[in-house]
Amino acid sequence: MTATIKRVRKVKRASKCMLCDATTGLHRHHVKPRSLGGTDDPDNLITLCERHHDVAHSLDDEFSRSNLTKIGLEKAKERGVVIGNRVNLKEAGIKGGETTKAKSDAFAQRFRPIIVRLQQTGMTQQEIADQFNVMGVPTLLNGLWRQTTVSGVLNRPTYH
Incomplete structure (x- = not known):
């Protein structure tokens, strides 16, 4: 029996969108x-x-x-793949929700002071989002900033 070795070509990832030359997201x-x-x-x-x-x-x-x-x-x-976790679905959902909330809270806590300072200079929420995107600052989920992202950070309840 002969083993076949699959050659994987290493290709450098493009660093910009092929349609608009964007370099983020x-x-x-x-x-x-x-x-x-x-x-x-x-x-x-x-x-x-x-x-x-x-x-x-x-x-x-x-x-x-x-x-x-x-x-x-x-x-x-x-193919016989079992989809989902049937064993402790409720517990996993609660734990996942708690983790997501903690990450979101930490993200908002980190960016709220920066956003407030930028607003005090007269920038709108959209301008702040655009500036973060130009600077390559990722959102919590590594996406692009939008006005609603900035608003969500500002409106997220703070816990002490």
Whole structure:
């Protein structure tokens, strides 16, 4: 029996969106989605900013994230993969919620003073979001800042 060695080509990730030259909030987009038979081959990957990645997935219902997720889950079930945690689902949900809340609180605590100072200079919430994006400052989930992100940080209750 002969073992086949698959050679993986190391390809440097693009450092900007191929449609608008944005350099923050970049995503690797599969031209042909993996759930529809696409691969991680460099010829099937393009780099898009968050906005253009969203647009790419909204052009056709077949390629919507919702539909691709459903197809991927169906294929996983066909392979016998058990989806979800049936054992301690309630406990896991509570623990996950607590972790998310703690991370969100810490993020808001870190950025609230900065945002307040910027507002005191006369900047709007949208201008603050734009400035953070220009500077490459990631949000809690490594996305782009929006006016609603800034507002959420400011309006998050503080706990002492």
